[in-house]
Amino acid sequence: MSTVPRPAPARTAAAGRGETPRPARAAGPGTGRRVLRRRTYEAVSGYLFVAPAVILFAVMGLYTVGYGFLLSFARWNGFAPHWDWVGLQNYKDLLWQNPAYAPRLHHAAMHTLYVMIAVPLLTVLVSFPLAVLLNSARRMQGLLRSVYFVPYVTSGVAVFFAWQYILQPDGAVNTVLGSLGMGSLSQPQGWLGNPATALPTMIVVTVWGAVPVAMLLYLTGLQSIDRSVLEASQLDGAGWWRTNVSVVWPLVRPITSIVVLLNLRDSLQGFQTFLVMTNGGPGDHTNVLGLEAYRLAFLMDLAPTLGLASALGWLLFAAALVIALINLRVMRSAT
Amino acid sequence: MHTPRRIPFAPSGRILPASRRIRLAAAAVAGVLALTPLAACGGSSGSGSSTSLTMWTFKQSHVAALKNAAAEFKKQTGISVDVQAYGPDDAYTTKVQAAAKTHDLPDVLEVHSDGEDFALGATGIVRDLSKDVGSDWSGLYQKGVQISGTVTPAHYKESVPSDSKSHGVKEGQRFSVPLTSGTFGIVMGNKKTLAAAGITKPPASYEEWLADLKATTSKDPKNGGVSLGLKVKATGLTWALQPLAFAELGKEKFQALWGKDASADFSSPDGQKVLADYAKMQPYWMPGTQTLDIDTADQAFAQGKSAWDIGGTFTLAFLQQNGMNPDDVMAFGFPGPQGGTVPKPALAPLALTGLAVSSTSAHPDNALKWMKFLAQPGVASKFAKDATEVPSTELGANAASVMGATLADMTQAFVGTPENTYDPNVADFRPPGYDQDSMAEILADLTPLKQKGVAATGKDMAKLNGNFWATADK
Structure with missing residues (x-):
């Protein structure tokens, strides 16, 4: 197949805009x-x-x-005229050397790890089935999609305060449990007041906020699956369960990777929910790394710990980078 | 039909087509938009006018009282004061730090005395007032707080380590003058609830108070306990354990709990005894008090969800704001144990909040005039009534009538001798870089969280304290 050369435009671009056509001029120095x-x-x-x-x-x-990177090598309170350069000391202090900071960080890292494992896992476990159900809904799919998306559009400080009230000793959760005859499950100190339930409760609240986007991503993936693939599996005798587990789930694996990655990042660096709802408490049972960085930066009454906060921020960045690379690798090998 | 037009401000006679004009206009707008944030980085602070001042406070309960005083100040001087409140405390601190960076500080700042003012002074956010506040001014204040805001030798010693919050201040500098005085470690009871449980007078000892707590919680297990805003971590440590430990051990042994000597720190028998006494409050906490901040704990008390509340002299104003009649409150200092070294401890009054002038104020003289005006006895009396607070100004014999019966009762906790008075102002026995929040988190595991026993708590507190010393000695 040959390509026919296009003729040179007979009119200048201006002509297309209604201007008087001008004759083409011969090429020369002026042109x-x-x-x-x-x-x-x-x-x-x-x-x-x-x-x-x-x-x-x-x-x-x-x-x-x-600026932040340089700050991680300095001791500064944000206002003093000079930075005291400390080299890698901030990193050493945080990781092992300073007994006033390192143990706190290790404790917060453990809490963050729990959150990083539980939140992506639970988000996938909740959002995928929810998306499958929503995808198979014949009626009111748009309405249901909006309803499921409500947590995402309403998430914010006010909602986290509302959660606090719901989780208090005389809050809705305990009241509902009591009225259903399951009073033994209620928490007399509130769900955020008991060290055993505070972190799991925070994980549930975080998952509640993460499910809508994950569900929407899954829904997009489900709607892009070729129906002939599903029909073929059904013709081969696969039931609803088998189709979803063996056909649909592998096909939406890239979306699972994205959902997991997004939630890992949020779990690693996010702290707003924890700041508003528990401030790391009770005691320090819900302190996480992001919250610790915030505390070192802004809640130390002008102590020269901004460099420590910055160093912690870079450590979190490094961890997030490693996680992203691993995720990318896993995704490539899986698809 | 396209009609070319002249470009405004273009060289005469030059005509460009519409597409170019639109592109150029868009580029110009985009350029302006890009430069706008940069231009906004400039700016001034304080009020520009010589007849107006701005003042920030973190105490919502002070706003009305300060506005009333400002109205009187304007009548007398023609200078208006715009009072703005930002809270809670953490948000205020962040706001001040951000405003200092963007040069948007007000003329006058209300600050936590003898701590935050030094930190702000060390960083140059507020100015040194040592040459402005003479004896005629400081003499207006109560004796105990006359030098509040001044860098004393003890404060200077604390500021020397490079990681100190006030590193850089010089001895003799003054960064604030006091506005309100008082103390924390004040226990308040709801008189009606207490009367229903047969309690009509304040307890004479810690043991009696525990018996009273037992009575109120037996009468009403749900609402008969004690509330304390333990979400703000240091409250349990500083408002309850420390006064109790002082009464139990006396000044020297109390201070030794934070020393380097392992035979006298929290892991020692003395430390264990104090922690064991503190842990006796375990059955009487209001359910969920560990999830409440200071304001919500006080609100719970005002709403009848707890029979007792631990706070300070400043709490009464907040309770009143939340609909509680101050006359319905029984108030007393944190009681000492019967067998303690100081069975009847007093609480030293300290300047709670002070006033500082921002270093970028355009009219520092007016700011100083306003601060001195607030120190006048007549103005301070009105402020005390309006804010339900103990003013730092010496009110003399009229104090009780001005402040009302309950607040006057609270100030009875101030009456004592140097030997039997717990003074939270004195902190130089603690390690430099000491972080009370971390210490309080360990204490919370003892009570109300009940995660550790007395021995383990004492051991962990002593270990953390040792860590602070090790860091300071490096």
Whole structure:
């Protein structure tokens, strides 16, 4: 098959906009200058258009990232005129050397690890079946999708306060358990007041906030599966359960990877829910790494611990990077 | 039909097509938008006008009283004061830090005395007032708080380590003048609930109080306990355990609990005794008090969800704000144990909050005028009534009538001798870099969380204290 060369445009671009057509001129030095001028003009206007984004990224992105990285090697309280350079001391202090910080960090790391295991797992376990059910709903699918999405659009400080009230000793959860004759399961100190239930409860609240997006992602994946594949499996005698486990689940594995990755990252770095609902308590039974970084940065009454907070932030970044790479690797090998 | 137009401000006669004009206009707008945030980084602080001031406070209960005083101040001087409240405390601290960075500080800041003011002074956020506050001014305050906000030799010693919060201050500098005084470690009881349980007078000892707690919780297991905002971690340690430990052991042995000597720290018999006494409160906590912050714990008390509340002299104003009549409150200092070294301990009054001038205030003289105005006895009396607070100004014989019966009862806890008075101001016996929140987290595991016994708690507290010393000695 041959390609027919396109004829040169008979009209200038301006003609398309209703301007009087101008005859094409012979190529010469004047034309070259004009082309050059036009290209320069286009290049300049292009740069001008991207300039705001570049400047914002340079100021808000590169500058702050670089600033934060340098800060992790300094001792500073945010206001003193000079930074005291301490080299890698902040990292050493956090990881093992300073007995005032390291044990706290280890404890917070353990809590974070529990959250990182439980939240992605539970989110997948809840959101995938929910998406399968929603996908098979014949009626009111749009309404149900909106209802399931409510936790995501309402998540915020006010909702976390509402959760606090629900979980109090005289809150809705204990009241419902009592009225159902399951009073023995209720928590007299509240679900956030008992060290044994505080962290699991926080995990449940986090999962509640994470399920809507995960479910929507699964729903997108389910709707993109070729129906002929499902029909073929049914013709081969696979039932509902077998189809979902052996056909649908492997096909949505990339989405599972994304859901797991997103939730791992949130579990590793997120702390807002913990700050509002427990402040790491009772005692320090729900302290997590993100919250510890926030505490070191802003809640130490101007103590020179900003460098420690920054170092902890970079450690979290490194951990997130490793997790992302592992996830990428697993995803590649699985698909 | 496309009609070319002249570009405004373009060289004369130059005509560009619409697409170019639109692109150029868009680029110009985008450029302006990009530069806007940068331009916003500039700015000034305080109020620009010479006849107006701005003041920030973290105490919502002070706002109305300060506004009343500001109205009077304007009448007398023509200077208006715009009082703004930001809370809770943590949010206020963050707000001040952010405003200092963006040069948007107000002229006057209300600060926690003898701590936060030094930290702000060390960082240059507030100015040194040592040359502005003479004896005619400081003499207006109660004797115990006249030098509040001043860097004493003890405060200077605490500031020397490079990781100290107040590192950089110099001895003799002054960063605030006191506004309110009082103390924490005040126990409050709901008179009606107590009367229903047969309690009509304050307990004479810790043991009597435990018996009273037993009576109220027996009468009403759900609402008869004691509330304390343990979500703010240090409250249990500083408002309850420390006064109790002082009464149990006396000043020297109390201070030794935070020393380097293992035979006298929290793992020692003395430490174990104090912790064992503190753990006796276990059956009487209000359910879920460990999940409440200070305000919500006080609210619970005001709403009748607890019969007792541990707070400070400043709590009464908040209770009143939440609908509780101060006359319905029985108040007394944290009682000492019968067999203790100081069975009848007193609580030293301390300046709770002070006033500081931001270093970037455009009108520091006006700010100082306003602060001195607030220290006048007549103004302070009105402030005390309006805010239900103990003012730092010496009110003389009128104090009881000005503050009301309950607040006056609270101030009875101040009456004592140097030997039997617990003074939370004195902190130089603790290791530099000491973090009371971490210590309090361990204590919470003893009670109310009941995760550890007395021995394990004492051992862990002593270990953490030793860690602070080890860090300081490095």
